[in-house]
Amino acid sequence: MFTPAKMSEVDIFVYDEQIEAVAMAIARFGALHLAEDKALGQWATGGSTEWSGRASQYAQQERRLLDLLAQLDLEPQAVPIPDELDLRRDVSRCEASLSGIEERVGALREQEATLRRALERWTLVSHSMDRLAPLWIRLSELRQLQHLHLVAGTIPTENMARLEASLFRIPYSLIPVHRYGDRSLVFAFCAQEHAPILDRALESAFLEPLALPEEYSGTAQETLSELMVAEQRDRGRLDDVRADLRALARQAGGDLLDMLARVRADRAVAEAIARFGHREHVYLIAGWTPTDRVTELRAAVESASQGRATFEENPPESFGAQRRVPTLLRNPGVLKGVEGLVTTYGLPGYKEIDPTPLVAVTFVTMFGMMFGDVGHGMFLALVGLLMLLKIVPAPGKGIDTLLLACGLSSSVFGALYGSLFGFEDILPHLWLQPMDDILTLLLSAIVFGVVVLHIGYGCRIATAVRQGALRAAVFDKNGLAGLALYWTLGALVLLPVLGHSAPAVLYVAALLLIGALYLSEPLTRLLTGQRPLLHGSKVEFGVQAFFELFETLIGYVSNTLSYVRLGAFAVAHAGLSLVVLILAQMFSGEGGPSFASIVVIVFGNLAVIGFEGLIVAIQTLRLEYYELFGKFFSGEGVPFKPLALPEAPSA
């Protein structure tokens, strides 16, 4: 739990004819992180175009399947991956079925689009007829105009001005009839002799002509009634087509989801095989797996290859710094929320400490200390519990347990402070009341901060031990010298405050340690056998080291005092609650609390929980990330991403 899972590097040599079975077995096993290409050495040039091509085909099928699901208004849902996958033949098997469904969907969608266009046309023609209605002219006569050329149609509204500019050579009339969306229905007129010019101008302005319906020859008003009948007929047909689409969705939906699961699984394995090393007739699968699962993986490979694959296991130490071992954190489910906080900052390297359990304790404690109130804490805990029971959706993984823990911690501190929804006269305080004993609270916060800082130093040293770089940690500002100087300076400050004199040896120690930190780079290089002791000029080193030392010394003070905020926010929390009570009292009558004052208390507390809760969470995170992580955590780990079959299809 305090360190990433121990990893082993495995090299699996597989004959060509067994590669699919073995790759599938590894994908189902789901715990082998493939090594990067440069780890394959000469095997990396073996060529993988066959499998890349296959993966590309599966990717295309996946896209088409997702398209079809979208066209049928179907949500991709989790479907079990078929047991038997045939990487070579699934693409053609799926193709027949997929093409068939595509054709049927395509035909229905085309009918739908045609009917929609027809309905749109009826609407536009109706508007045209509306405009022509006062004229009492028959449509048959309009089609046979001798001196005027009339064009009706829809044009992008943004092209209207340009259209008018393009008609600079002829007299014309352009009448906007109706606007819908970004298009306008227009009537355009000109003299018959200028018809070609008008037509070219309209076409180049992207006008879509709206022919006066040939089947209607009466007046505009007569045509309108007939149009209504046509519109209703087409609307009915459109409803039928949509019903057919829904029926097709019900009928084919299951097959599409099954195909999608199959195709995604095939694609994942094909892409993985394309990355394997290959020479002559043998594949090399190189990667990392947790050491405690090597036996299981070996058994799966041997079963899939019928004992013909060669399986080699190597410890990560055999590769030195050339290969980056992936990091797999194994924390219990209850710590997943905290693990999320850690990985937001960064993923621990393989040789680093996993600070998740430490953060779980410190985060929850610090949050509780700043948010101490039994009522507010129980409210948060209740919300967390509702999320855990899936009654309320959780905004992220692990948030439920984190809220529950922080809520309970806040309740504990609330009991220590004697605060219940801001009321401090209902429960007796088991420790102190923040507003009445600010100094004790602030000093306690600092003491807590010192403990946390020591945890940070401890983690730094532990990390150095794991990395085999203890010598490098001796003179590090967060290592042994830094810790010793912190103690020394702390003693030099505290002893006089407590009424004792500081012994001379402490001053000497402080000076020596300051000197050691100042010269940390050359001293470290001396200890670790590196030469030269200094890079660059001595002056440059001197100036840089001075400022680094200055920053370190300032950091001791700032890092320690930073934890004062634990007490300060506890006081602020109590203060805000007091404000709510004062406001509520203003609405109270002489006979006791009124309805208005109860409303103020309820909403005021909700506001405090929301507002303060957010601020306290941010402050706690800041303390974790900057004061604690800054001591030892680089967060440059490579995430463990095993080859695995996809869990569920997604759009």
Place this chain on the structure above:
Amino acid sequence: MALGIEAIGYASAYARVAGLKAQLLAPADWQALLTADDVRRTLEALRATAYGRALRADETGEPNLETLERRLLGLSAQNVLKARGQVRGAARTLLDIWWGHYELENLKAIFRGIEHGLSPAQMRDYLIPLGERSRIDWEALLHERSVPALVERMAGTHYINPLRNALHLYQRHGTLFPLEVAMDVRYYRDVPAAIKRLGADERNVATRLLGTQLDILNILWAYRYRVYYQLSAEEIVNFTIWHTVHTDVALIQDIATGAPAVEIIERIWGLGTVDLSDVPLAASEADQLPAIELALRRYWHGLARRAMQGYPFGLGYVLGYLILQELEVTDLVTVIEAKSLGWSRERVIRRLIDHRAADGRQVE
């Protein structure tokens, strides 16, 4: 001209672009290219320059010029991104939009490929490599089977409405021309809008550099429509940009009704500003147009060169480099094509944009 805080903001951009500028071809590189006996030797000379990484290892004989040009433009696109990373605010938005013209070229290539029934693998060669910056799903577009389906695939981009508006013309006449015009006009509307959002100094220099590009494009489009495609005046007005810095509807109407190109150029930029000495005034308009296009590009090249010689801590230095680099790619393609046709050195030089001595680069 950026001063004070703005100048500090351009310091890193200047440093980055100065480094990129060093990769532009030196006089010795041009000599090697122009004096190469054949295409193979020209490619060898090109391989020794910063453009060498656009060449494939097996590309030694007659290259496919179109695909080679795409790969060279891929380097130009990368340079725009490198410069973009060093500027902020409205300047960065402008570079983002300018980078979009590479996507536009790719879209046109895919439309043409689908129209001609090319396979996705074949079409891929004609795409300018844009890396992960582009948000368009190129693989999905390459696998579309028809132009209408490709148009619908553009949903979510700002090209969808213009393409839908023009689709019926494509279906009626069977030519991609209306679709390409619709995309061009839509894209080049964004550039002036982005220029308007710049601060005063930046706006002036962007107007001078990119605004001139739009002027040149609009004029050339109008003349090509009239001279090569014999489109009518009303079509010419509708198929050009509404207005740019120096062109407006009245000017386009004049071009559409037969105003000579030389007169239009002098009207816009004044007598003698654009060097038209190589334009054969006695020849037909169709024969004049290539020379006019070259003259205008040389003028634009000169503006970019002067922008790089001026105050370095400003947008002009960045835009100037990007323009020069892209025009250098055009010249490279000209040289390679000319070598494949067996042209003499002098004949090639006459066709180059950057043909004269500049910055001590003695090409002749």
